[in-house]
Amino acid sequence: MGVQEVQGNNGISAYQKNKKAGRAEGFQESFLQNLKNRDQEKSAAADAESRVRTEEQSGVGRIGMTSGVRVNAVMLTEALQAAEVRHMSYEESDHIRIAVTEGYTLKGKIQDEDAQVYVEAKYEDGRLEAYQVDMAKVSGETEHMIERFALETVEEA
Numbered sequence: 001m002g003v004q005e006v007q008g009n010n011g012i013s014a015y016q017k018n019k020k021a022g023r024a025e026g027f028q029e030s031f032l033q034n035l036k037n038r039d040q041e042k043s044a045a046a047d048a049e050s051r052v053r054t055e056e057q058s059g060v061g062r063i064g065m066t067s068g069v070r071v072n073a074v075m076l077t078e079a080l081q082a083a084e085v086r087h088m089s090y091e092e093s094d095h096i097r098i099a100v101t102e103g104y105t106l107k108g109k110i111q112d113e114d115a116q117v118y119v120e121a122k123y124e125d126g127r128l129e130a131y132q133v134d135m136a137k138v139s140g141e142t143e144h145m146i147e148r149f150a151l152e153t154v155e156e157a
Contacts, residue, residue, distance in 0.1 A: 079137035079147055083130040088120050095153035106146075108153035117150040 090096060093107035103124035108117055117133045133150040142148055 079134050080144075081132045081134070083118060083132040085120060085128045085130040086118070087128070088118075093120075095149070095156050097149060097152075106149050108149055110153060110157050117153050119146055119150055119153075121146070 088107050088109060090107065093109050095108040097106040099105070105122045107120045107122075110117055111132075115135045117135060119131045119133055121129045121131070123129075131146055133147060135150065135154060138147045138150060140151070142151070
């Protein structure tokens with residue numbers, strides 16, 4: 001291997017600061033556009049958060065994410081009340097409905113005191129929700145899924 005000797009700059013062209021026209025300005029414009037988009041995303045997130053807070057305050061927000069079982073916070077005050085999840089097994093329950101296409105399973109158990117039915121809903125994403133249904137406040141023509149399931153639980157027992 002040989003070593004080459006460099007003598008002076010006459011053989012090698014010196015680096016010149018050749019700036020490509022519009023290159024730096026394009027970066028700055030792109031950077032400013034990204035900052036604007038980030039500000040817009042933050043404002044959109046703040047708007048969504050304020051909308052959620054408004055729904056919670058008005059009691060219109062929904063509990064439950066599947067299309068088949070939806071419980072409004074307003075309905076929780078009438079016949080439904082949120083309850084603590086007991087992780088009830090199939091053997092302990094009096095009535096079971098497995099809705100594969102809708103993505104949920106309902107388990108119901110009749111409580112001896114005050115003619116109430118405990119309903120536990122398990123969703124395909126692993127979420128568990130529980131409700132205490134006061135049967136005295138449920139009408140026979142109800143269209144609400146949890147209330148209808150509670151009526152079916154009482155009829156089967």
